Amino acid sequence: MNLLTTYRKRRWIRREADIARTEPDTMARHAQTEEVEPGSLQTVTLRDHIGGPWWALGLFGPIVSVDIGTHCPRCGQPRGLPQWRGRVQTWTNPCGHIDRPAALIDEASELLLGARVDAQIQRIHNRNNLIAARSAAQTRANRAARAKGYTHA
Known part of the structure; x- marks a missing residue:
């Protein structure tokens, strides 16, 4: 992948994660992740170097709070404990891998998009169950009508 494709x-x-943040089903599913797997997510505050103005060369950007996994994505060992450094949080991973702010925001966005897919699958599953229930009710009604001697016109 070249630089432009990666960007x-x-x-x-x-952009898709920002859209997903406005969907209540997605955020409910994202919140369920913490309930199902306690301690699997942690919220950190960091500076979004990509979200700043182009002329600032990444020095100034909005400060965002994101949910990330508690384990290093490269080796799976636990991440270090976040400590406040001014308005943002920093930490040192015991495994030695460095967490860059851009990579952390991408990780949080991918977690959110995963929750969005889970919510959409749940919606489809619920819709299919509703259709099956309606179909079963219609079949029972047709059988009862045939038993009484009624026929369709």
């Missing part, structure tokens, strides 16, 4: 992919993931 476009990252922008697409962030």
Whole structure:
């Protein structure tokens, strides 16, 4: 992947994650992740270097709070404990891998998009169950009508 393709992919993931944050089903599913797997997510505050103005070269950007996994995505070991450094949080991973703010925001966006897919699957599953229940009710009604001697016109 060249640099432009990577940049476009990252922008697409962030745009879709921003849209997903406005969907109540997605946020409910994202909240269920913490209930199902306690301690699997942690909220950190960091500076979004990509979200700032182009002329600032990443020095100034909005400060965002994101939910990320508690384990290093490269090796699976636990992440370090976040400590406040001014308005943002920093930490040192015991495994030695470095967490860059852009990678963390991408990780949080991908987690949110995963919750969005789970919510859509749940919606489809609920809709299919409703259709099956209506179909079964219609079949029972047709059988009862035939038993009484009624026929369709």
